Amino acid sequence: MSDVTTTPGLVSGTTQPKRDIGIKKRYAAERRFKLYGLLAISIGILFLLLLMWSVISKGYTAFQQTAINLPITFSEDIIDPKKERATNPQVLMMANYPRLARDGLLAELGIDPTDKKNRKLVRAAGKMVSAGSRVQLRELVVADPSLIGKTIPVWVLASGDVDSAFKGQVDLSVEEKRRKISDQQVAWMNQLAEDGTLVKRFNTGLFTFGASSRPETAGVGVAIIGSLYMMLIVLVLALPIGVAASIYLEEFAPKNRWTDMIEVNINNLAAVPSIVFGLLGLAVFINFAGLPRSASLVGGLVLTLMTLPTIIIATRAALKAVPPSIRAAALGVGASRTQMVFHHVLPLAAPGILTGTIIGLAQALGETAPLLLIGMVAFVVGYPSSPMDPATALPVQIFMWANEAERGFVERTSGAIIILLGFLAVMNITAILLRRRFERRW
Amino acid sequence: MNIMSEAAVEETLANRVAEEQAPVKMLCRNVSVHYGADQALYDVDLDVGEHQVTALIGPSGCGKSTFLRCLNRMNDTIDICKVSGDIRLDGEDIYSPSIDVVELRANVGMVFQKPNPFPKSIYENVAYGPRIHGLASSKAEFDEIVEKSLTRAGLFEEVKDRLQSPGTGLSGGQQQRLCIARAIAVGPQVILMDEPCSALDPIATARVEELIDELRQKYTIVIVTHSMQQAARVSQRTAMFHLGKLVEEGATDKMFTNPDDQRTQDYITGRFG
Incomplete structure (x- = not known):
């Protein structure tokens, strides 16, 4: 071993000329390719994030639904004015339940529905409650007819327009005539929200309801x-x-x-x-x-x-x-x-x-x-x-x-x-x- | 043509009976194998003596593995492979329609080049063959077969405490001995080994070679090997293949000291192959 290093002829004193075998070029090509790869992946991730962001930012509000806690009076005069429910079970199915919900809301707002002057207000208030209350209240009564004549608090769904407005999806700066919710309704909405009777709750209906033409009662x-x-x-x-x-x-x-x-x-x-x-x-x-x-x-x-x-x-x-x-x-x-x-x-x-x-x-x-x-x-x-x-x-x-x-x-x-x-x-x-x-x- | 003449076969057989008192277990005549249009084996005549180790040697691609796979009809699994000729186990033609290939493989077991235990427990690896053939019914009987087979394969002492751990977790040499235990658990008469030590280190190889010598007492063994030393150490008879033809066959001692054919001489001395 030692004589190898001491033999002058074997010491590489005369350095061979460095061959150009394109090392630099090869590494450059590799770096470029890595860069392209990173770029491609980044673009992919960017689009994925964009998609997720657009879907989630638009969709997360669907998991909440505005509901109003109303004292509903199951008045016999409205449900069964002719008092024939014992003989005709159809009565309970056909009754005007949305009116119960409307009257509950009017009571909450302190408006007298019997006063002729309030007719416009009554109609506006009726539109704040979802027509889905018909099914909801009917099921309550059919399940327990003894409710008739009593007053109990019920969470009733707000109508789709109120829901959208409450979630801030309606541009209220638009002229009143050109939007589906009136200033009066917005005022009521804010008043009820302040009282804590109108709140956003988890939207179980989205998972349980079937098809509906009203967004608040539509589900998958x-x-x-x-x-x-x-x-x-x-x-x-x-x-x-x-x-x-x-x-x-x-x-x-x-x-x-x-x-x-x-x-x-x-x-x-x-x-x-x-x-x-x-x-x-x-x-x-x-x-x-x-x-x-x-x-x-x-x-x-x-x-x-x-x-x-x-x-x-x-x-x-x-x-x-x-x-x-x-x-x-x-x-x-x-x-x-x-x-x-x-x-x-x-x-x-x-x-x-x-x-x-x-x-x-x-x-x-x-x-x-x-x-x-x-x-x-x-x-x-x-x-x-x-x-x-x-x-x-x-x-x-x-x-x-x-x-x-x-x-x-x-x-x-x-x-x-x-x-x-x-x-x-x-x-x-x-x-x-x-x-x-x-x-x-x- | 390098086929042995009938007279030569008879002479060989006579010698064998005279020298080693070994009756013929498997008899092969004119065995040719085609893969599609290519012929891989040309009219091989070879006899396997009972309780002997027969080594098949020759350079890569000479057809020795193909020949080995004819002996338990493993070539059946290859669609384009056609086997012709006469192969008999105890006088019975193994390619006749009356022979069931499953039964044949229960009698002619095989150990492969690369250890290939099932990805199951050690116990299950050994018990699988007896189970599908219905050789045991109770747990105790299975336990006995497993223990006996593992003991015979020289593995039982090493694994008796972990029979339920996976067979794939063993070392290469242990795996190969497990595969041997799996083959003998079925109770075969002949065991075919296709380069069983090529994937093992020298220590594991020595262990398997010892085992092969012990197994000869109960089984007839045909082994393909690339190692001349191994063929010399473990076998009683050696057959030399070259380019799909059987060059020479004879007692191992004679083959390694005084072969008749120049090619055998060249091959075992390392001049080609």
């Missing part, structure tokens, strides 16, 4: 039930069919021209525009099979067709990712092909299959176009009791609300988008957690 309840039915149908049909098809194609089918063609077509099917599936559903399930329009059953079937390719592609990828050595090991100890698949390959592919399924479901949950064609864009007030009943879906509800003109629907559209995004986020997080939980390494 029916849409959530409809979407839930459809997701169940998609899960029950698409998962077993998709997984069975993938297992057959991946593990059992011979590799020939036919299976190649099937594979190409499955991949193509995944790229077919969703509205085409809607037309197919309309033709096959409604016109040919005679299933009811607007039913979540048909929606579920159409979405199943749409989700199948996604699930098949994801499942095949998951099956392919199971190392061949596991298959060889199973066959080597004498397992049959079916045992190999169901004892070893499928359990190992399960996380990937689950992830693919959930992502397919999430896709189906957000799908709108095919549902429009099979009539799920409908005004459904009552909850569907089975998948055969008319229903809507969350994205369709958003679509319908986006077409409404009233101010209250603008925030509700964004609010429903937040709910939909919430569901999607939950599903995707579930997919990630499942994958983390069951992922195996070998």
Whole structure:
């Protein structure tokens, strides 16, 4: 060793001329590429934030609803003037409940409804209470007829215009005639708010109500039930069919021209525009099979067709990712092909299959176009009791609300988008957690 | 052509019976394998003696693994692979339609190049084969099979306290011995080993080689190896493959000291391959 350093000829005294192998250029190219990447990601994040900000800033108010705490007198003279409710139960259904709410508000404001001079004021006050009070008060009375004749405090929804004004969404500097809420009503609103009788409360109705032409009584309840039915149908049909098809194609089918063609077509099917599936559903399930329009059953079937390719592609990828050595090991100890698949390959592919399924479901949950064609864009007030009943879906509800003109629907559209995004986020997080939980390494 | 003549086969068999008293366990005649249009094996005639270790040697791509995989029909899983010729286990044609491939693989076990335990517990790895073949019914019977197999594979002492921990958590050498235990748990007559030590360190290799020698008492073993030393250490008979043909086959001692074929000579002395 030592004589190497002492031998003069081997000491690199004569430094070789430095070769130009383009190091600087290469590093510059790398830096540039990194910069482009960062730029692309930043633009992506920027747009995402912009989207979230616009939806949330418009939509968060939808989760609050203005309500007025009114002392409601369940006057027999108004509900049942002819005193025939014992014989005719229809009376309780037909009674003029909005008047009870209006009178309650007038009492709170100290206006005498019987005074003819106050007629204008009475009408203006009546418009401050939501017409939804009809259903609300009716349900109270029907549930407990002994309320008649008593006075109890009830939280009644404020009308959509008051709600919008109270949330500051109405420009009060506009000339009075050109806005839907009068100065008098604004004054009352402020007075009631000061008393603490008019407040913003959490809007449970947004989650429970069905369709309504009044924003304050419109909710996504029916849409959530409809979407839930459809997701169940998609899960029950698409998962077993998709997984069975993938297992057959991946593990059992011979590799020939036919299976190649099937594979190409499955991949193509995944790229077919969703509205085409809607037309197919309309033709096959409604016109040919005679299933009811607007039913979540048909929606579920159409979405199943749409989700199948996604699930098949994801499942095949998951099956392919199971190392061949596991298959060889199973066959080597004498397992049959079916045992190999169901004892070893499928359990190992399960996380990937689950992830693919959930992502397919999430896709189906957000799908709108095919549902429009099979009539799920409908005004459904009552909850569907089975998948055969008319229903809507969350994205369709958003679509319908986006077409409404009233101010209250603008925030509700964004609010429903937040709910939909919430569901999607939950599903995707579930997919990630499942994958983390069951992922195996070998 | 380098196929052994019938006379040569008979002579070999006669020698074997005379020298080692080993009856023929597996008999292979004119075995050819095609992958699509490519031929991988050309008319291989080879016999595997009972309770012997037969080593298959030869340079990479010479067809020795392909031949090994013919012996338990693992080649069936490859669509384009076509096997022709006659392979018999105890006189029975293993490619005849009356033979069930599952039953065959229960009798001819396999250990692979890379340790491939199931991503399950050690216990489950060993108990899986007996379970699907219905070799045991009660927990006690399974426990016995697992313990016996692991003991025979020389692994039981190391893992007896953690039978429920995953088999993939063992070291490479332990994993390979687990795979051997898994293969013998089914109660095979023949065990095929495809370069079982190529992924192991020298200590684990020595351990597995010792094991192979012990297993010879109960099983017939065919082993593919790239290590000349290993073939010399563990096998009684050696077959040399080259370019899909069986070059030479004979007693290991003779093959490594005085081979008949120049290519064998060159290969074992490291001049090619």
